[in-house]
Amino acid sequence: MKKHNFSAGPCILPQEVLKKASEAVVNFNGINLSLIEISHRSKEFVEVMENARSLVKELLDLPEGYSVLFLQGGASLEFLMTAYNLMKIDGKAAYFDTGAWSSKALKEAKLLGEVDVVASSKDKTYNYIPKDYTITNDVDYVHLTSNNTIYGTQFKEFPKSDALLVCDMSSDIFSRELDFSQFDLVYAGAQKNMGPAGTTLVIVKDEILGKTGRTIPSMLDYQIHISKDSMFNTPPVFPVYVSMLTLQWLKDLGGVKAIEKINKEKAALLYAEIDRNSQFKGFAEVEDRSAMNVTFNLTNEANQEVFDKLWNEAGISGIKGHRSVGGYRASIYNAMPIESVQVLINTMQQFEKQVHN
Amino acid sequence: MKKHNFSAGPCILPQEVLKKASEAVVNFNGINLSLIEISHRSKEFVEVMENARSLVKELLDLPEGYSVLFLQGGASLEFLMTAYNLMKIDGKAAYFDTGAWSSKALKEAKLLGEVDVVASSKDKTYNYIPKDYTITNDVDYVHLTSNNTIYGTQFKEFPKSDALLVCDMSSDIFSRELDFSQFDLVYAGAQKNMGPAGTTLVIVKDEILGKTGRTIPSMLDYQIHISKDSMFNTPPVFPVYVSMLTLQWLKDLGGVKAIEKINKEKAALLYAEIDRNSQFKGFAEVEDRSAMNVTFNLTNEANQEVFDKLWNEAGISGIKGHRSVGGYRASIYNAMPIESVQVLINTMQQFEKQVHN
Ligand SMILES: Cc1ncc(COP(=O)(O)O)c(C=O)c1O
Ligand SMILES: Cc1ncc(COP(=O)(O)O)c(C=O)c1O
Ligand SMILES: [Mg+2]
Ligand SMILES: [Mg+2]
Ligand SMILES: [Mg+2]
Ligand SMILES: [Mg+2]
Missing domain, CATH: 3.90.1150.10 (Aspartate Aminotransferase, domain 1)
Known part of the structure; x- marks a missing residue:
């Protein structure tokens, strides 16, 4: 019987993507080797990574000056990485608390600096998006969750301020047209609109990096990942490949x-x-x-x-x-x-x- | 033409594992859904995770008191996590420098404490394993790379000392019988003997954790991952599943x-x-x-x-x-x-x- 899969993530993927992914696991592009047994430095896989990256740029119509990364660790590791890369020493950041994920994100940021919760909808079990808030001038960045997967709320407008804007788009990236020039850093676990669990998309404006005065551990440092084209260490080959297929599917469908x-x-x-x-x-x-x-x-x-x-x-x-x-x-x-x-x-x-x- | 795949990793996997993995991508265990589109909290996937964990325990004959984790980030993130979880504040650790991976591991540890390089084979492009060394009594742990993937050297005997013993077994885990009671923490990227790239196996003796006096970020904290059975956040579903299949293959073959x-x-x-x-x-x-x-x-x-x-x-x-x-x-x-x-x-x-x- 055909299943109607309304799972919140990992979740439904296009049937033709699943079919191609399945084939690649036994014989990738007719090379008589499986996708998952070839070196990530082979020209075949390097091409997959490059395709995936350029599909992201094209589909989201990213302005110049942004880098695209495919990392590991899920959106949850980004809660920490965003703070590590953007929170200055003795710095401060503004967080919107619109659900469980926002509140997990701000918990990690607190390890590295001061967190100002500019608005929260916790009073009503997060069933709304707060619209009344003030962002002070002294924050290093503003963080929000564009779509609150658990509660079913979504930002329709994004805050304007002089601070950097960081957005967890895990559950609505690639779902609607947005002007990405308003964001300085966007991250999203793959396992909703992009692919299977196991890779995280990060989009970052290059010029905002390297300004905290912190020594960042290598694996948490966006600049290191950028300099190695997401291959500082072995990337999650299969999740990146299936993401590439899904992005190609989206492009073929009209974007x-x-x-x-x-x-x-x-x-x-x-x-x-x-x-x-x-x-x-x-x-x-x-x-x-x-x-x-x-x-x-x-x-x-x-x-x-x-x-x-x-x-x-x-x-x-x-x-x-x-x-x-x-x-x-x-x-x-x-x-x-x-x-x-x-x-x-x-x-x-x-x-x-x-x-x- | 049949390929003879001598790749260093990602690398060859058993043909029957590739076949089963390929099938699961279109229809997992006959449930009419793909493995990669079901919730990681579904009973089907929880069973995969439990199987994988118990196969590790059985195949390595782990003593009581050890936990088994499947994480993300590769062995490279473990370079940082081991130090975060074991290096005391103002602490010190002893590292063997037997290759590029050892030396990357110790670089991350230096961010959190003092590193004593007890022995190095760098003088001869790492073509041997140093046997002449002294481990002092004041170190929190000793770290070594059991098999040096790049140079083709391997520890046959492991150092004995009063300090905790940490081992990067990325490229030789499951390849030989070892007494695991001599190790306190073992980690290995999946992409050699265990499965595809995208998950990291961590084996840790529970009683050594929680003793550094540090606040550890959630995603880097082994105790948090243990308390959530490797599901603190969305696990890399496909890499964990294929690892489970490979471990099952090894068991069927005689272990x-x-x-x-x-x-x-x-x-x-x-x-x-x-x-x-x-x-x-x-x-x-x-x-x-x-x-x-x-x-x-x-x-x-x-x-x-x-x-x-x-x-x-x-x-x-x-x-x-x-x-x-x-x-x-x-x-x-x-x-x-x-x-x-x-x-x-x-x-x-x-x-x-x-x-x-
Ligand atoms: C909005 C949002 N942020 C973060 C996460 C956490 O993602 P991960 O499990 O990949 O760490 C989720 C997971 O569902 C999410 O929906
Ligand atoms: C011994 C050893 N340690 C660590 C690594 C790094 O692993 P990863 O790429 O999963 O971070 C490798 C990779 O080949 C390795 O061989
Ligand atoms: Mg939420
Ligand atoms: Mg009604
Ligand atoms: Mg080496
Ligand atoms: Mg000869």
Whole structure:
């Protein structure tokens, strides 16, 4: 039975990407060797890395002066690396606290300097994006999480200030057109819109580096990784390759502009059903709703078993909400087809009929 | 044409492992979802992680009280993590400098404390293992690289002292039986004997942790990773899975004892040919020769093109020596069949005949 995979990450990837990735594991590009048994310094793999990098630049329309890295350690290691590379000695940074990931990020930054929490939505279980805040002039950088995977909220506008802007885009990168010149550093774990778990994309404006006065350990130093084209040490070959395939798929489909249109359509359909359906209510504030992670709850918790049985029977998987929010979360990333969203909507309608009888 | 893959890492993996890995990328265990699109918290993947961990314990016959982790960042991030977790504030550690990797490891440790280089073979381009050294009583730990991938040397005996013993086993773990109770911390990038690039195995004696007086960043803290069963953040799903398959393959084959016998046989054959053949000489001191990376040079450099043409025609790949040593390096890891070693030996003999005429 076909599965409708609404997992929050690792998550759905395009079928044709999975097929090509599977082939490369036995015979890569017809060279009679597996992708995963060749040297990362072979011309074959160096080409993969270069392609991946230039696809990122092209798809996001990056301005000149930005470097693209594929690292290891997940977005969680970036929580530390961003601070190591940007927080001056005796420095200070401004953090938006819009969810569990933001708050983990600021925890690591506190090890290296002062952290000013400029705004938080913790008071309402992070169900909104704070809009009332002041960024003081004395901070080295501002950090925010563009899309809050767990709570289903998303920044639509980004703060303007004189400080550097750092953004964790783990769960919405490549999903919508953005002016990247407003960001100084962007990072994202691959395992949502870009590829499998195991690599992290980092986009950094070169001129902001090397200014903290700190000695940075080699593996945490963006300048070292830049100088070695992401091959300071052995890169995570398979995750980088599958990311490259996924970015190629996105390009063939028309790029970020094209996918943004589809993403908006999918989100609009699903939120409309949540609002219309008497059995569901949305979790996030309407104006801050995420186009990637759609969070919702039952209006009557007592019917949970009935709904769970229905979606299970429909071949739906991965829609249980995060334990800190409860309810449901349908992650509708780039690779999620509109048909699967329709299957979920049909199931929600069937559920409403069933509990009304 | 069948390839004989002598690459130093990423490197050859068992054919049946590649086949199973390839299948899992399209349909994992018949669940109609790809391995790389399911949640790492799904029962299917949690089982993979648990299997991988228990295979490590079983294959290495680990004593009680050791934890097994699958992390990201490669062995290079461990250079930093070992120091972060073991070097006391104002502490000191003893490092053996037996090659480029040892020396990169000690460079990171210097950021956190004093480093005492107890012995170095740098004077002879690292072609031997120093045996004359004194470990003082005031060090927090002793660090060494068991197998020097680039130079083809290997520790046969390990130093005894009162200090903790830390070992980078990236290029010879699972290749020979060892008494692991002599080590307090062992780490290894997967991409030689364990799997594809993208995960790092760490084996650590629990009782040694938490004693430095340092605040350790979360992602660098072994105790945090242990408390979360290697799932503090999203693990590198595919590399961990393929490592599990490779460990299962090794177990089915008879375990470390069985592979050690085969490894010794392969190494003996190849070294015998190097010694016998008038056209080749070994790079490493005979008593320190590695059973994993066999380094050798031409006796007459002028014949290089002839030899390169021959091995290329024989379907051999990955035997060019590292740029810092030159010559040749045949990596004959666990998955390397004896038949491929024989093909190389035949080519060396053919070469000798050819240049003698
Ligand atoms: C927004 C965001 N940031 C950070 C992370 C942590 O990523 P990783 O598990 O790769 O460290 C996640 C994971 O889901 C996330 O959604
Ligand atoms: C002995 C040894 N240590 C460390 C490393 C570095 O490993 P990584 O590239 O995974 O950081 C290597 C890589 O070949 C190695 O052979
Ligand atoms: Mg969040
Ligand atoms: Mg409603
Ligand atoms: Mg070495
Ligand atoms: Mg000889």
